Every structure is written in structure tokens, then in C-alpha cells.
Amino acid sequence: MCGMEKTGTMHAWEQEGISGPDIQMIGKALGGGFIPLSGVLPRSKIFDAIAEGSGGAHPVACAAALEVQRIIRDERVLTNVQKMGTELERLLRDHIGPLESVGDIRGRGLFWAVEFFQDRQRKTPFPASIRLCHRxxxxxxxLGLNI
Structure with missing residues (x-):
């Protein structure tokens, strides 16, 4: 699972009780969508073996990322993601879960997936020709929703 900050912690793996991946890619959320920026977070043993290149450390992008991360910390955005995520889960399970075509609802924080099936028992997908996702x-x- 990915989704930096969308799951209620800075990185989704933090909720798994593990020490994290050897190499982690981060992207859009790092700069809050204000500036194109991505990064690689390697463990020290990997970082120490990598030579620097000319494609990193763009000062404006790094300054934007630092400010975005400061705002996330100072305004307790992750606490709000956890709170809103609990409410989103309740709403999804209460209002969408009972529908005949819903097979599974899963996620955490504000990062959720809903699986739709033509036949829930057999897990038969809808035919592509009906363009269910587009509909x-x-x-x-x-309805003004951003999904």
C-alpha cells in the first residue's frame, strides 16, 4: 500500500509493525501537489553506496516540500486523516456495503477501495462494455465528490 499521509500515518508501512522498507519511493504528497517533486528514502547502508548525481536537491522543490511537511505537522493533518478515515469507513460500510454489487470494502485513513461485482457470491465482474467505473x-x- 502506498499513499503518503493518506492512511493516517506518514507512511502506510508504519501501521504494520515493521521497521520499513529498504528503499521507499515518495511522490506527489511530498510537495503537496504544489510543485513536482519525488524522492527516494533508502536505508543508510544503501544510501551510503549511492554516488550523488546532478538530478537531485532542487532548492525550490526542496523548500516547498519542507514547508508542506511543516504544515502537515503543525496543523496535525495526520490526526485529522485518522479521524476522518474512521468516519469514511463507517459511511462506506453503512451506505455502500449493503449494496448487492459491493464485494469488498478495504482501506485505512482516507485511502479506500470498493470492489464491485455483477454477482457478489461468484465474484463475477461487470462486463467492461457497461463502463461501470466511468459511470x-x-x-x-x-455529486461534488473527489474520488
Missing amino acids: ILDKSLN
């Missing part, structure tokens, strides 16, 4: 997206956008 759900269009309806959601018309």
Missing part, C-alpha cells in the same frame, strides 16, 4: 466516476463528480 461511478461521472456520478461522483456530479
Whole structure:
């Protein structure tokens, strides 16, 4: 699972009780979508073996990322993600879960997935020709939802 900050912790793996991956890629959330920026977070033993190149440490992008991360910390955004995630889970399970076509609802924080099936028992998918994803997206956008 990915989704920096979307799961209620800075990195999704922090909720798994592990020490983290040897190499982690981070992207859009690092700069809050204000500036294109991505990064690699390697363990020390890997970082020490990598030679520096000319494609890193863009000062403006790094300054933007630092400010975004400061705001996330100071405004307790992750605490709000956890709170809103609990509410989102309740709403999804209460309002969408009972629908005949919903097979599974899973996620954490504000990072959720809903699986739809034509036949829930047999886990038969809807035919691509009915464009279910597009129809759900269009309806959601018309309701003012960002999915």
C-alpha cells in the first residue's frame, strides 16, 4: 500500500509493525501537489553506496516540500486523516456495503477501495462494455465528490 499521509500515518508501512522498507519511493504528497517533486528514502547502508548525481536537491522543490511537511505537522493533518478515515469507513460500510454489487470494502485513513461485482457470491465482474467505473466516476463528480 502506498499513499503518503493518506492512511493516517506518514507512511502506510508504519501501521504494520515493521521497521520499513529498504528503499521507499515518495511522490506527489511530498510537495503537496504544489510543485513536482519525488524522492527516494533508502536505508543508510544503501544510501551510503549511492554516488550523488546532478538530478537531485532542487532548492525550490526542496523548500516547498519542507514547508508542506511543516504544515502537515503543525496543523496535525495526520490526526485529522485518522479521524476522518474512521468516519469514511463507517459511511462506506453503512451506505455502500449493503449494496448487492459491493464485494469488498478495504482501506485505512482516507485511502479506500470498493470492489464491485455483477454477482457478489461468484465474484463475477461487470462486463467492461457497461463502463461501470466511468459511470461511478461521472456520478461522483456530479455529486461534488473527489474520488
